[in-house]
Amino acid sequence: MGIIRNQSIKSSLLTYIGFGIGAINTLLLAKLIDPNIAGLFRFFVSVATIVFALSNLGSISVMNKFYPYYRDLLPPPRRDILGLVLMFCITGFILCTAGFFIFEDLVIRKFGTKSTLVVEYYYFLIPFSFFYLFFVTFENYSYNQFKSLMPIALKEVGLRVLNLGLGLLFITGILRLSGFVWAYSMIYGVLLLTLLVYLYRQRDLVFTFKISSVTRRLASKMITFNATLYLGAVMGVIAQNIDNLSISSTQGLGMGFVFEFSTYVATLILIPQRSIIAISIPVLAKAWKDRDRSAIQSIYRRSSNTMFSYALLVFLLIWMNIDAGFSILALDEIYNQGKPVIFILGAMRVIEMSFGVNSQIIGTSNYWRVQFFSELVQFGLAIPLNIYLMRLFGIQGNALANLLSLTVFGIIRYSFLWFKFRFQPWTLHTFYILCIAVSGYFICASINIPNPYVSLIFRSIVFVAWYIGLILIFKLSNDVTEGWNMVWKRLKRQ
Known part of the structure; x- marks a missing residue:
């Protein structure tokens, strides 16, 4: 180990x-x-x-x-x-x-x-x-x-x-x-x-x-x-x-890179996903082996809570500062067309993270074929939707196609785990975290500071303090609370 x-x-x-x-x-x-x-x-x-x-x-x-x-x-x-x-x-x-x-x-x-x-x-x-x-x-x-x-x-x-x-x-x-x-x-x-x-x-x-x-x-x-x-x-x-x-x-390599750039920005939301998945897979495999469904349900909810909390934080930080960030970077005008893509793909990643490790729960079980066939459905939707929606909306259509196909994929996995095992990733804490995030976003979005550097820093500090502070006060996430306590103890030692 x-x-x-x-x-x-x-x-x-x-x-x-x-x-x-x-x-x-x-x-x-x-x-x-x-x-x-x-x-x-x-x-x-x-x-x-x-x-x-x-x-x-x-x-x-x-x-x-x-x-x-x-x-x-x-x-x-x-x-x-x-x-x-x-x-x-x-x-x-x-x-x-x-x-x-x-x-x-x-x-x-x-x-x-x-x-x-x-x-x-x-x-x-x-x-x-x-x-x-x-x-x-x-x-x-x-x-x-x-x-x-x-x-x-x-x-x-x-x-x-x-x-x-x-x-x-x-x-x-x-x-x-x-x-x-x-x-x-x-x-x-x-x-x-x-x-x-x-x-x-x-x-x-x-x-x-x-x-x-x-x-x-x-x-x-x-x-x-x-x-x-x-x-x-x-x-x-x-x-x-x-x-x-x-x-x-259909639109050229330049627009293809604009889409790639927007995708890279949205990928920031997924940073902790790999480590959470890597940690959860062997634990889930053992829980299935031991037929410990309560442990699986606990992992399901905790992973959803942690990943959703992080995803909302990063997504809303990116979106509330998108104009200030583009102003600071002084990118070519063509990249402004990628802003809606960042929003759509960011929302897609938040939805994906909210489902927790349901893919790994199915994949480590004896029902791995459900995972396989749900992926076929996702991919079967993604290909025609990308082609059709791109013709209607350009690169925003491609982002919408990815959002729709991934959401369907998540719903299929969610439905299987609910109807087969009564596993549920969300609780009232999920709703409260969403309310805190949305209210914090509108508070910070209403702050109008002309200087993009000051705006980005000030808005980010206010939002993080509001978001993390309320989650800690109301104890809405065990991982956030434990992480804060660990950092606080180390600071106190120094």
């Missing part, structure tokens, strides 16, 4: 460092680089993510699910699961590469008018997608070796440092656009090489292509598992990236 706790703390620290570097990088791109160029690199990531989902043919999910059997039953030189995954990935990538050539004319028709850079640098997508595919493959393999810190450091910090370095080289004129794109297409190659060297030095880069007895025994289960989840995984990735692809196709 000590090792797990230490690695969790270190990985969380790396994530926050990476997020900070990413924020600097995103700001530099927004202020100093043409939005069309910045949008090109977000387009690269969207395409590579889809290529990854298609190319691995579901093999990585199978490895993550069944690797413990190989680890327990076979010595490293006889574990063929990584060899099988590599074979599937190579086969899938060859098919996807053929797709790049087959669909080239379609890409030219769709992107040739609004996003000419996509057509100009189209074939750079192939090496970028190749290195992305195999970096994620060995990243997952590394996790299965209980070596998580290095891939997390590379993905969360290394990638963003490289992005920042390339951005500075381009901004200063050392790299021209063609050289910038070439270097960017190799960026995951650098991460992949570093990870391979690390695994080799750790003596973990050991595998075989000879079919083992474990594979023969588990083959039918692995095929069934893969057949069930592969379609959902592909649809999920497409749904998550359809907004960027559709915007880039």
